[in-house]
Amino acid sequence: MKLAKLKKCLLLAVILTCICQISFSQSERNKWVFGLGMNAIDFFPFDTEGNGNSGGFFNEVTNAANHWNVGGPKIHATRHVWKRLSVEGAFSYSSLTRFGATETEEASYTAFDINAQYALFNLENKFNIALSLGGGYASAYNSGGTLNAGGNLNWWFSGSFGLNVQGMVKYNSPDYSLAPHMFYGFSLVFRPNGDGLGGDNQFIWRNGM
Numbered sequence: 001m002k003l004a005k006l007k008k009c010l011l012l013a014v015i016l017t018c019i020c021q022i023s024f025s026q027s028e029r030n031k032w033v034f035g036l037g038m039n040a041i042d043f044f045p046f047d048t049e050g051n052g053n054s055g056g057f058f059n060e061v062t063n064a065a066n067h068w069n070v071g072g073p074k075i076h077a078t079r080h081v082w083k084r085l086s087v088e089g090a091f092s093y094s095s096l097t098r099f100g101a102t103e104t105e106e107a108s109y110t111a112f113d114i115n116a117q118y119a120l121f122n123l124e125n126k127f128n129i130a131l132s133l134g135g136g137y138a139s140a141y142n143s144g145g146t147l148n149a150g151g152n153l154n155w156w157f158s159g160s161f162g163l164n165v166q167g168m169v170k171y172n173s174p175d176y177s178l179a180p181h182m183f184y185g186f187s188l189v190f191r192p193n194g195d196g197l198g199g200d201n202q203f204i205w206r207n208g209m
Contacts, residue, residue, distance in 0.1 A: 031080040035164065037187030038072035039092050040064070041109055041140070044100035046180045051100025061182065069096045069109065074185045084119040088132070092183070096140060099179070104141075111138035111170075111183075115148055128154045138170065144178030146170040154189070162189045 043051050044067040045058045053059050060067065071094030078088040094109040115134030121127070134148045150168030157163070166185035172178040 033076075033078035033086075033088075033189070035074075035076045035078075035187045035189060037074045037076075037164070037185055038070065039074045039094055039186070040071075040184040041069040041094055041096065042067050042100075042182040042184070043098070043179050045182055048100070048179045050102060051179070052102050053100055067098060067100055068184075069094055069098055071095050071109070074187070076185075076187075078117070080123065084121075084123060084130075086117045086119070086123075086130070088115045088117055088134075089113070090115070090136075090185075092185070099141070107141055109138070109140045111140075111146075112136055113146075113148055115168075117152070126156045130154075132166075132168065136170070138178060140178060140181070142177050142179075144172045146172055146178065146180075148183075150183075152185070156189075163187070164189050 042061070042064075044053050044063065045061040047053060047056055064070075072092075074090060074092045076088055076090035078086050080086045090111075090113045092109070092111045092113070096107045096109050097104060113134060113136030115132040115136075117130040117132045119128050119130045121129070129151060130153075131151045132148065136146045136148055138144065138146055148168050148170050150166065152164060152166035155163050164185070164187040166183075166187075168183045169180070170183050171180045
């Protein structure tokens, strides 16, 4: 039942994201990105008291069916700063029903984050991976600041539309007033100038890697 419910939630979130997504591409020509997507919160992969994990750090990190809290929205804005460096500001909201493997009463998850992103390839490529590092403040059972580290992937499957996937570790202080957790973001992205780049994507590829 849990797996079936998760699949239904993911399908609904994808459909809503496709309908509601309004975002803009980021490059030397388009410095701003605005996005709307969904998120998933996972407390299990950390050795935190009460989350049911006895296997250590990153144990069952991909066990979405049993541990992930899937919800939304994630609203974000990214500004290109210099060469391959950008800065992202994000607001995320979700409902929590699992603290790792432990089912809990429903609680709200709210987070504000600012992350620096460094693209491994030219920002105008069809496919790009960026490393991210930053900080934020989250409320999830308890509240506290977080140190964020991770990365994201952009894939432009047409001149105007693409997909963004983000994964981050959000770590709190050793007293665990706010439990460390994994954060995932999923978005459909759109760039308004995509049609003007030409059907052969010459602008996207002209600078190579």
